[in-house]
Amino acid sequence: MALNDVLTPKQAEVLHTYLTVPFKMMINVGAVRAGKTYIDNILLMYELRRVANLAKKRNDKHPQFILAGASSGSIYNNIIAELSRQFGLDLRPDKHNHYHLFGVDIVPVYTASIAGLSGARGFTSYGAYVNETTLANREVFNEIRNRCSMEGSHIICDSNPDIPTHWLKTDFIDNHDPVAGIITYTFTIDDNTFLDPDYVTSLKASTPKGMFYDRAINGLWVTGDGIVYQDFNKDTMVIDDSEIPDGLEYYCGVDWGFARGHENVITVMGDDPDTDITYLTDIFSSTGKYIDYWVDIAHQIQEQHGYNINFWCDSARPEYVSYFQQKSINARNADKSVMDGIEYCSQRIKMGKFKILRSCAKPFLDDVFQYVWDPVKGVPKKEHDNVMDSFRYGLFNQHKRVENTAINSIYF
């Protein structure tokens, strides 16, 4: 069997380099679904073999190797479960959560927060595999590097790209000094020749234009530039009120505010279960109004759309959320994750699954074309963001909840 039957050309190139070129760090970064983890898992097998042989030569009875990922769940899902799919290897953790293969003690290090630092202290490792490196806490990553002090140690990293000023890019990928021994491969989605072409076509068609596309599909280190919701098209997405279908399932987003420029905004949205299209049907926006004013509005919305309707609220004002709850309003703390929420909303917009009624479109249109990325921080500027936050809290959380429920019902 030829190598190209089992590996993509890019993966074959990475493997060839691994086997022939000395290095200290190999960074495989790029697009989603591009085949990075697949080749890294193969490299992990080579690494563990190499470490086992080296330890034998040194009469080291207890060689250790770091397996790092954001959390124990992500290490399991991204690496351990994949090893089982790829190689039929059924690795079980011992009571310390370590794994063992070829006589090598595989030590997990959790990189998502500084709390992982303690797990990365006090031992010497023959090498490390760091999954989702851009999500790693920088100090934890540096500690992993300190552990891999043995001559010939390898650190293998994989990641999706982030903002161009991320430390993985500036300190490591851009470091071309041969002494540093850093080799980087950048993957695009088209590098994965094993993906179903229909899947790739539909992923490209549903990935929002701009930063999300450049990162997820082309594997580039880019920051947001220009307006956030680039695929929003008022000619096709603002519709006449007469076009709204019956039987929508309603929910709201709430962004608290009071002063000028910080409007309080409640957006009302309804999903059509037949077409999966979301209709934004009402926007209540005002400044200088106290909480009882908003309770009255929420009660009107309940009268119109049902008493169980969810109000996904900005959690920064817990006293308002609990006041709503006291008044029999189903107020819930929204997950405010900016990038995840924006990616989700952008995707629905890109897929034509978001429409606005003309009668309430003005405040949305006033903001959507002025809601822009801060190119330095890589997140949207905090301007013209009240309607934008409100609709994002509603849309993202309502669907996130449904999707999580669907996932839970598969596994439990």
Ligand SMILES: Nc1ncnc2c1ncn2[C@@H]1O[C@H](COP(=O)(O)OP(=O)(O)OP(=O)(O)O)[C@@H](O)[C@H]1O
């Ligand atoms: N050489 C290969 N042979 C068969 N299937 C492959 C190969 N390389 C990758 N795949 C499959 O393609 C899919 C994506 O690969 P992989 O998970 O390695 O991508 P990734 O770059 O790590 O993606 P992400 O950034 O989303 O984590 C997986 O289902 C994987 O099993």
Ligand SMILES: [Mg+2]
């Ligand atoms: Mg991966």
